[in-house]
Amino acid sequence: MTHPENWLRVTPQGLCCTPAGIFIDPTRAVERAVITHGHGDHARPGHDAVLATAETLAVMRARLGEGAGRRQQALAYGEELRLGEVTLRLVPAGHVLGSAQVVLEYQGARAVVSGDYKRQPDPTCAPFEPVPCDLFVTEATFALPVFRHPPPAQEIGRLLKSVALFPERTHVIGCYALGKAQRLIALLRQAGWAAPIWLHGALIPLCRLYQELGVELGELRPATAATKAALRGAIVLAPPSAIADRWARRLEDPVVCMASGWMRVRQRAKQGGVELPLVISDHADWDDLLRTVAEVGAPDVWVTHGRDDALVHALGQRGVRARALHLVGLGDEEEADAA
Amino acid sequence: MSLPAFAALLERLVFTPGRLAKLALLRDWYATQPDPDRGVGLAALTGELVFTAAKPSLIRDMVAARTDPVLLALSHDYVGDFAETVALIWPGRARGAEGINTPAPGLAEVVEALELTPKPALPELIAGWLDAVDATSRLALIKLITGGLRVGISGRLARVALAEWAGKPVEEIEEVWHGVAPPYLALFRWLEGQAGRPDPREAPVFRPLMLAHPLEDADLAALDPAQWRAEWKWDGIRVQLTAGPGGRRLWSRGGEDVSGAFPEIVEAMDFHAVLDGELLVIRDGVVAPFADLQQRLNRKVVTPKMQRDFPVGVRLYDLLFETTEDLRPLPFDARRARLEEWAARHAPARMDLSPQIAFASVAQLGEIREGARAASIEGLMLKRGDSAYVAGRVKGLWWKWKRAPLSIDAVLMYAQRGHGKRSSFYSDYTFGLWRPDGQGGEELVPVGKAYSGYTDAELGWLDRWIRNHTTGRFGPVREVEKELVLEVIFDAAQLSTRHKSGVALRFPRIARIRTDKPASEADRLENLMSYVAAARPAEG
Numbered sequence: 001m002t003h004p005e006n007w008l009r010v011t012p013q014g015l016c017c018t019p020a021g022i023f024i025d026p027t028r029a030v031e032r033a034v035i036t037h038g039h040g041d042h043a044r045p046g047h048d049a050v051l052a053t054a055e056t057l058a059v060m061r062a063r064l065g066e067g068a069g070r071r072q073q074a075l076a077y078g079e080e081l082r083l084g085e086v087t088l089r090l091v092p093a094g095h096v097l098g099s100a101q102v103v104l105e106y107q108g109a110r111a112v113v114s115g116d117y118k119r120q121p122d123p124t125c126a127p128f129e130p131v132p133c134d135l136f137v138t139e140a141t142f143a144l145p146v147f148r149h150p151p152p153a154q155e156i157g158r159l160l161k162s163v164a165l166f167p168e169r170t171h172v173i174g175c176y177a178l179g180k181a182q183r184l185i186a187l188l189r190q191a192g193w194a195a196p197i198w199l200h201g202a203l204i205p206l207c208r209l210y211q212e213l214g215v216e217l218g219e220l221r222p223a224t225a226a227t228k229a230a231l232r233g234a235i236v237l238a239p240p241s242a243i244a245d246r247w248a249r250r251l252e253d254p255v256v257c258m259a260s261g262w263m264r265v266r267q268r269a270k271q272g273g274v275e276l277p278l279v280i281s282d283h284a285d286w287d288d289l290l291r292t293v294a295e296v297g298a299p300d301v302w303v304t305h306g307r308d309d310a311l312v313h314a315l316g317q318r319g320v321r322a323r324a325l326h327l328v329g330l331g332d333e334e335e336a337d338a339a
Numbered sequence: 340m341s342l343p344a345f346a347a348l349l350e351r352l353v354f355t356p357g358r359l360a361k362l363a364l365l366r367d368w369y370a371t372q373p374d375p376d377r378g379v380g381l382a383a384l385t386g387e388l389v390f391t392a393a394k395p396s397l398i399r400d401m402v403a404a405r406t407d408p409v410l411l412a413l414s415h416d417y418v419g420d421f422a423e424t425v426a427l428i429w430p431g432r433a434r435g436a437e438g439i440n441t442p443a444p445g446l447a448e449v450v451e452a453l454e455l456t457p458k459p460a461l462p463e464l465i466a467g468w469l470d471a472v473d474a475t476s477r478l479a480l481i482k483l484i485t486g487g488l489r490v491g492i493s494g495r496l497a498r499v500a501l502a503e504w505a506g507k508p509v510e511e512i513e514e515v516w517h518g519v520a521p522p523y524l525a526l527f528r529w530l531e532g533q534a535g536r537p538d539p540r541e542a543p544v545f546r547p548l549m550l551a552h553p554l555e556d557a558d559l560a561a562l563d564p565a566q567w568r569a570e571w572k573w574d575g576i577r578v579q580l581t582a583g584p585g586g587r588r589l590w591s592r593g594g595e596d597v598s599g600a601f602p603e604i605v606e607a608m609d610f611h612a613v614l615d616g617e618l619l620v621i622r623d624g625v626v627a628p629f630a631d632l633q634q635r636l637n638r639k640v641v642t643p644k645m646q647r648d649f650p651v652g653v654r655l656y657d658l659l660f661e662t663t664e665d666l667r668p669l670p671f672d673a674r675r676a677r678l679e680e681w682a683a684r685h686a687p688a689r690m691d692l693s694p695q696i697a698f699a700s701v702a703q704l705g706e707i708r709e710g711a712r713a714a715s716i717e718g719l720m721l722k723r724g725d726s727a728y729v730a731g732r733v734k735g736l737w738w739k740w741k742r743a744p745l746s747i748d749a750v751l752m753y754a755q756r757g758h759g760k761r762s763s764f765y766s767d768y769t770f771g772l773w774r775p776d777g778q779g780g781e782e783l784v785p786v787g788k789a790y791s792g793y794t795d796a797e798l799g800w801l802d803r804w805i806r807n808h809t810t811g812r813f814g815p816v817r818e819v820e821k822e823l824v825l826e827v828i829f830d831a832a833q834l835s836t837r838h839k840s841g842v843a844l845r846f847p848r849i850a851r852i853r854t855d856k857p858a859s860e861a862d863r864l865e866n867l868m869s870y871v872a873a874a875r876p877a878e879g
Contacts, residue, residue: 144410144413144414144417145406145410145414145427145428146414146417146418146424146427146428147427148427148474150473150474158347162351165363165364165367166360166363244756244762244763245763246763248763249763253760255360256762264427264474265417265418265423265427266353266420266423267418267419267420269354270354271814273756273758273762274354275354275355275356275360276351276354277354307413307417309413310409310410310413310414313407313409313410313413314407314410317407
């Protein structure tokens with residue numbers, strides 16, 4: 001067996017599988033890129049050839065247009081692809097629609113690059129599948145033991161209780177355009193909210209794309225065209241940058257909500273002027289990060305971005321060799337999405 | 340399950356800026372929670388119930404025994420607040436096991452157990468609760484038992500919500516409030532129509548105050564001098580003094596018990612009566628500016644030095660009860676006569692009467708008002724001679740006629756976003772005046788902050804101007820180009836060592852946007868200082 005550290009390398013462009021000649025989620029334009037999912041910090045424009053799931057490619061085309069890659073190759077979950085001596089397949093990561101872990105096998109060793117992932121159920125995408133491996137590359141966005149996300153249905157319950165308590169006001173929820181918005185809508189539908197859900201213009205294209213790709217979201221309407229009266233008692237989704245600023249003035253006495261794992265910490269919620277913080281995250285929390293590493297059984301773990309100090313420390317105590325990669329450019333999906 | 344419900348309420352109150360929304364949350368609490376938990380929750384919110392059973396160090400030791408020190412330190416660094424860190428990092432039960440073992444404790448159960456449990460058994464008791472609930476409830480529990488709830492719900496707000504929920508005037512609740520105690524079972528039974536109104540008997544209770552309306556020009560024209568009495572409007576805090584066999588209390592305008600902050604007043608209340616008056620810092624008969632009184636406000640304990648440096652007294656202006664006789668239905672003139680008699684007979688220490696001001700015509704009254712420049716006088720109070728003492732703000736019985744405000748032209752320096760409905764607007768303005776910079780030039784020094792006085796249209800205009808003229812951003816604050824002149828009006832200017840400019844404004848607000856005036860022609864700090872110098876101390 002050839003240990004993956006000999007054939008998976010950190011380069012200025014990002015993670016590179018040298019014998020296959022591919023970069024995974026490169027931060028700069030490269031010849032051949034494998035993209036785990038469509039968030040702006042992972043799917044950057046200008047690559048020559050792009051390999052990803054069909055859903056991720058569709059997201060990239062919707063967001064990046066011509067920058068989505070000159071040559072695009074779709075690979076279904078589980079389908080194997082030979083790149084020289086390397087075998088590659090994509091496995092669901094449970095993060096957003098089309099999100100995938102990249103499983104690489106070479107000379108008897110297996111590495112899994114998980115991209116961003118979560119273990120909570122999500123009606124809008126396929127659930128994470130743990131793949132036993134020799135090297136597991138993980139994110140660490142919420143890698144502090146203070147981050148333990150509550151069940152999403154409980155948070156949606158808090159939202160609906162607030163809507164019942166303040167029927168004259170408009171509840172506006174700040175959320176990322178890709179993944180979080182659609183998951184919130186699907187969770188609301190699961191909780192029995194059948195009324196139309198109103199959207200900020202920036203969220204409409206990706207919601208339409210999800211619907212075209214077969215995700216049921218119910219009736220969606222543009223909030224921009226609605227009167228204040230029509231939005232009384234309604235739920236409106238908007239990008240985080242819009243909820244407490246001028247755009248929100250069109251709403252009737254809004255209850256400003258924000259759906260994010262960061263809402264677990266009061267100071268973060270207070271800074272954003274949020275009145276109803278909803279702890280709903282598309283990333284694994286502390287318990288799920290540790291559980292996942294235990295399930296894949298890798299003796300080596302590399303941490304791409306986030307709170308690597310805490311995770312490396314905790315894994316070390318569990319006898320796992322963990323290393324922080326300090327990859328730049330990852331983890332700013334909010335900023336990337338706002339652009 | 341009322342601890343989780345209480346935690347959910349706390350969480351919402353912490354993040355809710357609007358008064359109306361807070362009232363709705365409180366009404367929902369009264370309507371949906373069982374006794375005795377709803378009363379216990381009410382008492383905890385308003386600070387009537389305070390625990391010191393568990394010191395923060397106890398919680399610190401408990402969490403340290405259950406977590407890795409490196410991870411705890413990293414987490415504390417990130418979260419900032421230690422109680423919140425503990426609530427979030429507490430291992431709790433394994434996922435999926437929630438709800439299987441012990442149920443979450445009830446609020447009243449927590450309170451009772453804390454009182455009855457001997458100290459050595461506390462850690463195990465508290466740990467058992469923390470294990471049984473989620474992070475939100477853990478935070479509420481830790482804040483509750485360490486006495487750090489601080490949600491900013493005043494007793495007054497809680498009582499207004501009670502009144503709205505029960506469909507009763509808030510004054511009726513105020514009159515019994517201090518005669519009932521947590522968990523307020525008799526109060527809730529009355530409010531739900533299951534029993535009569537609780538009788539406070541001898542207990543010292545707060546009587547809702549009679550309030551004044553601002554005097555408008557039309558009201559002034561209709562004023563008949565023969566029917567009206569005038570007094571100075573003192574710039575202190577309104578208080579009610581209640582003393583008798585059941586105890587002594589000093590109440591603030593909103594019915595909060597402020598006795599603890601003014602022990603010398605309470606000591607002087609060796610009578611059986613209810614009086615209305617103004618609490619002031621008075622040195623040798625001279626009333627000090629409000630800033631001096633501020634040194635004494637919001638204190639739980641007061642040192643002898645504070646009492647020496649800022650001696651307080653009460654200027655009395657009404658007598659509500661003499662022993663058990665309710666004088667409130669009597670006309671003002673009759674009450675005043677009784678007050679004068681009473682004061683002459685008792686002559687209580689630290690108290691005097693607010694003098695009445697003779698006047699023959701409205702014009703003369705106007706001159707008196709304008710002539711009063713003392714910082715401790717806000718203007719005049721006008722009271723109708725035949726008016727009974729009625730709770731609240733009934734129009735046409737008492738007028739307040741404030742002195743015309745002072746004004747300066749200042750330069751806008753910084754702007755900050757508001758809260759609630761104004762959260763998308765830059766609505767709080769820091770403004771400054773010119774002074775020499777010590778190098779032959781001029782510099783702006785901030786002199787105050789205003790967030791009222793403008794119209795909605797002016798707010799919209801200012802918001803746009805600020806966004807288009809921003810030169811720096813510091814969190815929610817924007818620094819702007821020093822170009823816009825605002826006419827700021829205020830009630831008084833007082834020397835202050837806490838302000839960089841050395842002067843503090845009383846109730847500043849925006850009167851006009853002076854787009855016609857270049858910033859270089861705005862007022863200088865010395866113009867403002869001349870107002871301070873002009874304000875003579877008031878003779879008592």
